[in-house]
Amino acid sequence: MDVKARGPKRSWERFLRTAIVALALCAGSVTASLPSEVMRVDQDPLRWTVNTPHSTYQVFVARNGELVQGYYGPLSDRRAAGAPGPGDPEIISSLREVPYRGGFMNMTPALEVIFADHTRELELRYVGHEVGEQDGYPCLRLDMKDTYYPLSVAEYIRVIPELDVLEKWMVLENTGDEDILMERAYSGSVVLPADAYDLIHFSGDWGREFFPRRTRLTSGLKSIYVRGVRSHQHSPFFFVRPTEDKDENFGTVWFGAVAWVGGWQMDFDVNRFERTQITGGINSWDTHWVLKGKSAFQTPKIVFGVSTDGSNGASRRMHRYLLDHVMPKPFSQQVSKVLYNSWYATGFNVNEKDQIALARIAKEIGVELFVMDDGWFKGRNNDRAGLGDWVADETKFPNGLNPLIREVNDLGMDFGIWVEPEMVNPDSDLYRAHPEWALHTPHRTAHTSRHQLVLNFARDDVKDYTLKWMDELLTKHNIKFIKWDMNRYISEAGWPETDPLGQREVRIRYVQNLYEVLLKLRERHPDVVFECCSGGGGRANPGILALTDQIWTSDNTDPGDRLHIQYGCSYALPAKAMVNWVTDDEWHGKTTSLRFRFHVAMAGNLGVGNDLFKWTDKEKKTAKELIALYKSIRHIIQLGDQYRLRDPFSENRMAVQFVTRDGRESVVFAFQTLETQPMATRGLSLSDRLVLLGLDPEGTYHVEGDIEPQEISGAALMASGVSVPLAGNYSSKVIILRRQP
């Protein structure tokens, strides 16, 4: 089956140029070999059962022809109850596989449309299915049609069995000639077995991203959402588990995320039958899509998974999902280079001489990638001017960027650079030439934030301009790393030159064009690593992770705060995607050792952001030793599995363990923030013991690092653990374990 053949060519060409497809779809074909152990099809009622090692998902056709979801949860041979008869339309309307506006409403709708004659109700019925594979993974396509109007809905369910993950998305096709207005087109929905659930989601603000929040889901609707194209307030990852379950390593957890970096929404709806529905996709606030005659629209993906080994198990599945199935290869399978970034050292005050001097010290301590941050382009002496004019500032770089890049390369390092392509300062040549390129609304204040406006990326001329200058920057210079920043929220999302209906497509077209620019740049420059930054972690979304290789976690680099931010972030992002720099920054004015700061940053993708000019020889030596240590263990951290051992939100400790996927090597980071109980009175305090996870119980491990070298069996390490005493405020230890041959 070729899904491309289902839509008109032009529309699919457009999609294929965007990463909605690259991420999402694998939009290609579903081949016809049936992996029967994963996907079973039964007749009467027609029913599909998806079994992964730890989960079961069932869909069946009700007697009135609607598609209804059966059981979704831990692996079960339980059969779906008999299909509701024609007399149960209310029950059916609480279990729809694709909930829509129409008939009885007992779910949060995933689809809301208005037909040309103003009818606002859908009546979707099953018309066919196909089971096969897509890109090597089992994929089910369920076809529905409206009973009267020319709308076809194809729901895709692609299964990644080894991770107990389902990806869902829809292709909506207008087979008629008249427009259909899509007021809402979410990506998919599931209904959990009747129980009382808690939702764990991640929210915060600038400088305090990814704080885990646990809340009871009671009758009614809980929504988390983003309206623009970035958000520090909410992350699109969710974990849902029975209210009484708390253990990190045991119990069932449903988890997932929406893969869309624009406005998205996730709804958790406990309906009047006490069933919890989870649905989400593109946020329909201030947004719709006109589905023209003979055109198709493909939603982004929503991902659902089931862990039977607690929230740690859910996180590990999500990490592997992102690393192996979302983030761009080959970088997602390789360790990242240790980078230096100039921002905290030089701010906007960059120039050739100082950057070269910094690069020399960076090389001395073992840095592999030297990144020049903001301030390098025309007129950029502060944040009031310059965005949009992407040529090297002549006073700072009289001979362009190449002399600096050559010097960095001669030192044996890659060179990287900061850009913020979606923005423009009113004080810039670009804005003076094209004021209409900024999002704006007539007769309304054009609000600036950080003195900048947002370019209307929905416009193809803006997209083309961005692609051109970025392509030139990468073609004319030996740049191997781009830090793509995005520093403000959208306001006045208007596009006066387009018609009233088109105005409400701006937020979708913006993201499509953003994806397209990134996709094309990656195609043309496959050896360039892209970092996604948005004033810190304002854009940590699987949608953008399909096109970028890592996330700048937070502008808050205070190591004490960072332990909390990194802990929350670790629920969703693999350590490789979570970039941490050591800096001089102390948000609370407290002093922590360089060693502590390094240890905190090493529990992810390590970078350095200090003012190296100020470092003593002793500090350089410490940094050099710790960077060398990091290089010897980074494959365990970045590409291994991660286990949260201690929660800094509930005690003054944080501990995290990484284990290679073969279980042979492991690293443990243990931190103490404030010492509440002095060492002398602690004795053999239980709080000093770390019970480890993920090791080979049959193996013997050599344990070394910041404790006495010793040999301990995997079974003992996972039963009684290892003592890692921490003394004093802001103390830390790194333990390395290697299985003996």
Ligand code: DGJ
């Ligand atoms: C915000 C980023 O988060 C910082 O790391 C830095 O790149 C600044 N922008 C530069 O303006």
